[in-house]
Amino acid sequence: MPAPDDIGILAKTIRNLHFHVPMWFTMIILLIVSFIYGLKYLASGNPSLDSLASSFIKVAMLFGAMGLATGSFWARFTWGTWWIEDAKLNGAAIGMLIYLAYYILRNSIDDDVQRGKFSAVYNLFAFPIFIVLVIIYPRMAETSLHPASGDTVAFSSLDLDNNLRKVFYLAGLGWILLGVWISTLHYRLNEINRKDEEI
Amino acid sequence: MSLSAMAQTPVDDFFYQSGKIYVVVAVLVIIFALLTFYLVRLDKKISELEKSRNEA
Numbered sequence: 524m525p526a527p528d529d530i531g532i533l534a535k536t537i538r539n540l541h542f543h544v545p546m547w548f549t550m551i552i553l554l555i556v557s558f559i560y561g562l563k564y565l566a567s568g569n570p571s572l573d574s575l576a577s578s579f580i581k582v583a584m585l586f587g588a589m590g591l592a593t594g595s596f597w598a599r600f601t602w603g604t605w606w607i608e609d610a611k612l613n614g615a616a617i618g619m620l621i622y623l624a625y626y627i628l629r630n631s632i633d634d635d636v637q638r639g640k641f642s643a644v645y646n647l648f649a650f651p652i653f654i655v656l657v658i659i660y661p662r663m664a665e666t667s668l669h670p671a672s673g674d675t676v677a678f679s680s681l682d683l684d685n686n687l688r689k690v691f692y693l694a695g696l697g698w699i700l701l702g703v704w705i706s707t708l709h710y711r712l713n714e715i716n717r718k719d720e721e722i
Numbered sequence: 723m724s725l726s727a728m729a730q731t732p733v734d735d736f737f738y739q740s741g742k743i744y745v746v747v748a749v750l751v752i753i754f755a756l757l758t759f760y761l762v763r764l765d766k767k768i769s770e771l772e773k774s775r776n777e778a
Contacts, residue, residue, distance in 0.1 A: 528741055529741070533742075534741040534742040534743075535740070535741035535742055535743045535744075535746065536742045536745045536746055538746045539746055539749050540743070542746075542749050542750065542753060543749060546753075576741070579748070582760075585756065585757075585760050588756060589752065589756045591752050592751045592752045592756065593752050593753060596745065596748055596749055596752060597745060597749060600734075600737045600738065600742055600745045601742070601745075704732075705760070705761075705764075708764060709764065712767055712768060712771065715771060716771065719774075719775075
């Protein structure tokens with residue numbers, strides 16, 4: 524399954540599509556899961572749900588960090604710079620900071636119930652803002668270097684024979700499953716620690 | 723502007739050669755490094771848990 528080899532400044536780096544892009548897909552999926560657990564926690568007050576929500580956000584941050592690092596490196600050798608003022612890049616960076624603040628908030632509250640409630644409510648507001656920052660705001664921008672933002676098109680327009688798509692969907696699914704699995708590992712560890720403390 | 727005209731340092735030359743394929747390699751290395759870092763930390767936390775349980 525050949526990939527296109529000569530797409531302007533991208534050259535063969537179009538293959539990064541299978542790595543850089545699924546990082547963000549995974550991050551968004553994990554954040555959606557966390558958002559749902561946050562809502563469920565507010566409804567039920569079950570501390571396991573709070574633990575799930577925070578575990579998924581933690582691993583989402585890992586994928587976000589991998590997305591930023593790979594994107595920055597890719598940009599250096601295609602756009603010629605590690606970072607540039609761009610709606611997509613800045614939106615993603617601010618989105619990451621918003622979730623970083625989630626952890627600062629959590630760590631600053633000692634009482635379990637209060638921490639759970641504050642975290643869930645913060646999560647409730649952070650998620651829509653994150654989606655606006657990484658998807659809606661970059662699309663509304665006038666210009667951008669990043670594909671599918673501002674005046675640029677998505678990679679699907681370059682993938683004329685759909686060969687990239689076949690790999691990309693599988694890769695995306697694989698990365699998402701990996702992210703979900705690591706999140707559950709983190710959750711299980713948290714739960715053991717939490718139950719030990721209860722005793 | 724051709725790729726060779728953009729290249730300035732030996733590092734640039736390295737990543738611009740062969741259709742920039744080493745940029746893809748580097749991206750893989752970054753992901754592998756960060757994933758490994760995270761998993762090693764998780765491993766350490768599990769080890770701490772085991773240790774505290776054995777003591778109790």
